[in-house]
Amino acid sequence: MPERNIEFGKYGARGIKGHEAAARQLDALAGFVVTPITARRGLLARLHYLTRTDHARAAAREAGLTVTDRTLRAWLEGGRSPSARNLARIETAYRTVRRHNVARYLLARLNREGRGTRVEFHPLNQSQVDRPRQRPIGYRTVNVRHWDRVVEAWVTDDLEALDQAWVSDVVVDLGSEWGQYEYVTNIGFAA
Known part of the structure; x- marks a missing residue:
């Protein structure tokens, strides 16, 4: 089982933590006011x-x-x-x-009465990584049936709990190479 990335970006890879991308997507689904508060x-x-x-x-x-x-x-x-x-x-x-x-x-x-929602993982950007250090990481999808902990952590704006819930409830379902998707360029929901 892979461990968490300790020195992400050391060789030039770019991306954001998966739970941060998921929080952005949940924010988009929440439908906040778009006009800036300064207006x-x-x-x-x-x-x-x-x-x-x-x-x-x-x-x-x-x-x-x-x-x-x-x-x-x-x-x-x-x-x-x-x-x-x-x-x-x-x-x-x-x-x-x-x-x-x-x-x-x-x-x-998101739960859709137990049917769940498909989550798309867009892999991290390795364009700045030297060729010998690049790894083949493909686009992946997984169907998530239980969103309770993820949404609860998002509501309370607890990033540590969101990270734990995201990894244990979503990313681990990708299989033994789930560590490759700890950092991503984007997360998409079919919701």
Whole structure:
């Protein structure tokens, strides 16, 4: 059984950790607001999402957005603009609340009543590696039937738990050469 890569990129290979690519794909499936928070439209979209119900306000406070209702109202009306620090808090709270809200739907979509979802592994980029050191690594797919731990770690934004869940629940299913797919250029879901 292969071990984890210790000196990735030593000879010029390029890629990202598989769990990071999976998190990007889950973020894309979650459907975050695309307009940047620095634009008025992006700020208003996030604030409306975080303040439309009492439940959303409570979740935003739990996620770290601890400003008064008066300040929120001033931001929404355009009377004041949030500081850079508060913009970061709003973005963090928005992503946390959005991940929590879409987790159940996303889990059902990925598990598909036990049928699972096909995951595509695009191998790391070896174009900068000298010919004698290059290894033949091909494109691979695997059908993942249990996404619970992966989605749970993604929702809590715990990268260490996501890495553990990704390797133990997904990558190991590739067989004895799963270590070749610890780093990838991209991960795709058929969801």
